[in-house]
Amino acid sequence: MLSNACKYAIRSVLYLAIHSNELKKIGVKAITEELETPQPFLAKLLQQLSRDNLVSSTKGPNGGFFLSDIDKQNTIWNVIESIDGTDKFDNCFLGLKKCNGENPCPVHFIVVPFKETILADFRDKTIEKYVASMEGTRQVITLKDLDSF
Amino acid sequence: MLSNACKYAIRSVLYLAIHSNELKKIGVKAITEELETPQPFLAKLLQQLSRDNLVSSTKGPNGGFFLSDIDKQNTIWNVIESIDGTDKFDNCFLGLKKCNGENPCPVHFIVVPFKETILADFRDKTIEKYVASMEGTRQVITLKDLDSF
């Protein structure tokens, strides 16, 4: 569904939302160590996110990446737009260009409700709210590929 | 979610389920013209499906591909197993290896119900039933990338 690149990007943004701020910037190296993602590859992704104003960064000593309060008003959807593009979500599950409610493919009515649910979440819920709901329901996990307890 | 290869394969199987039988075999060329898929690529996929006994075929003049009644007892899941493999469905939406109900990623509880619904459909519903339900609810469409009316 999402590319590896996009998964890395989403995890990075959530990680930065939780652990960084204007006063606490985090370097690529530290992020990749936490998230266990390929270092130069994630650097590229963070550059892209930075160009699209989804993460903030400063160069030089003590520089690094962080999420400003403004950045936290963006959504997962914005991240997907930046990295993968969102065309794929418009496409039929079986690849039929003309598939729609009038002219449904065999799995159309199974897939569409899911799409609407998850895409609404991605589109409407800000990063800030995402993090808040994770904390609220004890869903905070290390995004690292390790046990969190 | 599914590769192009797998989408082509599923569409081919459904197409053959509707339009072929032991007495009416269909050649690769005719199938690719209907489905608008790359000809040699689909040929490879049909070979694979044939090896896994998901479609039947005969060589020589008047030969071609078809679905026997036995073939129609298979499922979409079997097709996915044959072409893409099903590992991807076990993986977390954000790529976290340890994501589960105890230790959920931020989208876990949004994604899981969908997965269960659609995978149950793929796993339990035979091709035969799929075709029947398409007909029953007037969802029969040409699988071709064209208007069907």
Added chain:
DNA sequence: TGGAAAAAAGACATCATTATCTTTTTTACT
């Protein structure tokens, strides 16, 4: 003002998916 730290940028390498092309095998029909 010089050195070091860090992101930014660009060029390059690798791999899987997608797709094509050619040859071989099987089979029906004359």
Added chain:
DNA sequence: AGTAAAAAAGATAATGATGTCTTTTTTCCA
């Protein structure tokens, strides 16, 4: 038997995603 039709099989090519490496730019700090 010979020929043509069709799938089967194998080799090759093109593309995009993934990943790495090197150089440049910016900025802090001594």
